[in-house]
Amino acid sequence: MNNLKYFVESKAFGVCSYLGERLHMPKKNIRLFFIYLSFATAGSTIVPYLILAFWVKLREYVNSERTAVWDL
Secondary structure, eight states, X not given: OHHHHHHHHHHHTHHHHHHHHHHTOXXXXXXXXXXXXXXXXXXXXXXXXXXXXXXXXXXXXXXXXXXXXXXX
């Protein structure tokens, strides 16, 4: 059960953690914001969440260290 909890927290709340670090806000407040906003707008906050998740992964990919062709 703890493995499932860790997996969900690390994968599903990754965007909230990233935004919390960037905005210097507690992750808990950002998670609550998404929850309250999803109730207020009948679940349409999933689209901005997925866009932010894609953006975070794209930034990680671009910022990752790549090897040059001649180093292989």
